[in-house]
Amino acid sequence: MQIHLEQVQGMLLGLAVGDALGAPVEFGWTAHSILAKWNGQMQDHRIPAGYYTDDTAMALCLADSLLECDGYNSYDVMSKYLKWATAGYRASEDNGMPASDIGSQIALELERFVIKPAIYKNRARLTGAGNGGIMRLAPAIIVTCNQSEEESMRLAKVTSRETHYSKEADASAEIFAIMLWQALRLDDKNAIVNVDKYSTGTLFDSILNRIMRTKNLDADKYLKDLGGYVVDSLKIAVWGFLNFDSFRQGMIEVIRLGGDTDTNASIYGQLAGAYYGYKAIPTQWRTRLRFCDDILEIARKLYEQQPNKILVTRFEEDGKEYFKDLPQQ
Ligand SMILES: [Mg+2]
Known part of the structure; x- marks a missing residue:
């Protein structure tokens, strides 16, 4: 099946547009004040x-x-995150x-990575999970968009785990990966978010159940002013995706709910952008977005080059084929 470049670009641009729209109203604004x-x-x-x-x-x-490594190198990814944190890369x-x-x-x-980059099996998993593991997922799905759904889920989990070492974050990354993968292929929105047949276990099932229950929920009552918990962000993104008929309207309604607006909007933006394609993102938002053309170009390169092989990871649990204990690069 041919995956359309415009949809792939929509996934990455939707992320960035949501971020830029939601960030100004993130702190100190409630859903009530955003509406007003x-x-x-x-x-x-x-x-x-x-x-x-x-x-x-x-x-x-x-x-x-x-793109630079022509595949996934855990150490290089973390080094670039570190460069962003310390020098604004x-x-x-x-x-x-x-x-x-x-x-x-x-x-x-990132602090732990500087001191001890490799993660051995005996490290305790965190409980609970923030939404940071899936707010940045689009590149991992773009490079695996022509692979099987399992490959997309696998890479999504690996990328999320770098900063969110919890079972709940893993399962959430798998669920969102499948939704994005399907959004590039299917027309029926309900089929896109119904991902139960890809279940990887009971945690996957229970998170998905909680997300799907939100579909027809009274958003004013249950989805307003929520913090950065990954399951809450997924609920909001799916609610916005299913209940509105355009990228724009869903985005506005997601941000009007308040809470962690920029990340909720980034997550919704990936899903809706993949579904509608980047040209459905309003021009006034695209032209305002910093580095819009660069972001479209990066999505195109990821799509054409498809650097989807896992080369090396810093997690012992990945086994000898992938794990290496390397110093920070
Ligand atoms: Mg943010």
Whole structure:
């Protein structure tokens, strides 16, 4: 089956547009105040209009690493995230300053990476999970879009785990990977999010159940002002995707729910962007977005080059074929 470049570009651009739209209303705004004051455009507030945050910067780091290494190298990916955190690599400010929008879990994991890059089997898994593992997922799905769904799920899990070492984050990354993979192929939105046949276990099933229950839920009552928990973000993204008929309307409604607006919008933006294609993203949002043309070009390169092989990881659990205990590069 031919996957359309325009949809692949929509997945990455949707991520960045959602990030740039949601970031200005992320802190200090409630759903109530967003409804009253937000005009549905990128705004100069906290950051200049059209600038993006950690979600997009990290996705671009991942994309660069895949392209440069011609596959997935855990150490190189983490080194690029570190370069973003310490020297603003791929940050929208582009001024060489340390990233100002780094989440606490990601900061912690980057600090650990500097001290001890390899992760052995005896390390305890975290409980619970933030949404940071899936906010940057698009490049991993683009490079595996012509592979089997299992390959997409596998790479998604590997990329999420770098900073979110929990079973819940793994299962959430698998679920979202399948949804994105299907959004590139199917027309029926319900079929896209019904991913139960790809279950990898009970945790996958229970998270998916919770997401699907949200479909017809009263969003005002249950989805407003939620924090950065990965399952909540997936609920919001799927709700926005199923209940509205355009990229734009779904995006606006997702952001109006408040809470972790930029990341919720990045996650929705990947799904809706993959489904509708990048040309369905309103022009006034595209033209305002920082580095829009570069982002489209990066998506095109990922799509054409398809660097989807896992080369080396820093996790002992991946076995001798992939695991290497290397110093930080
Ligand atoms: Mg952010």
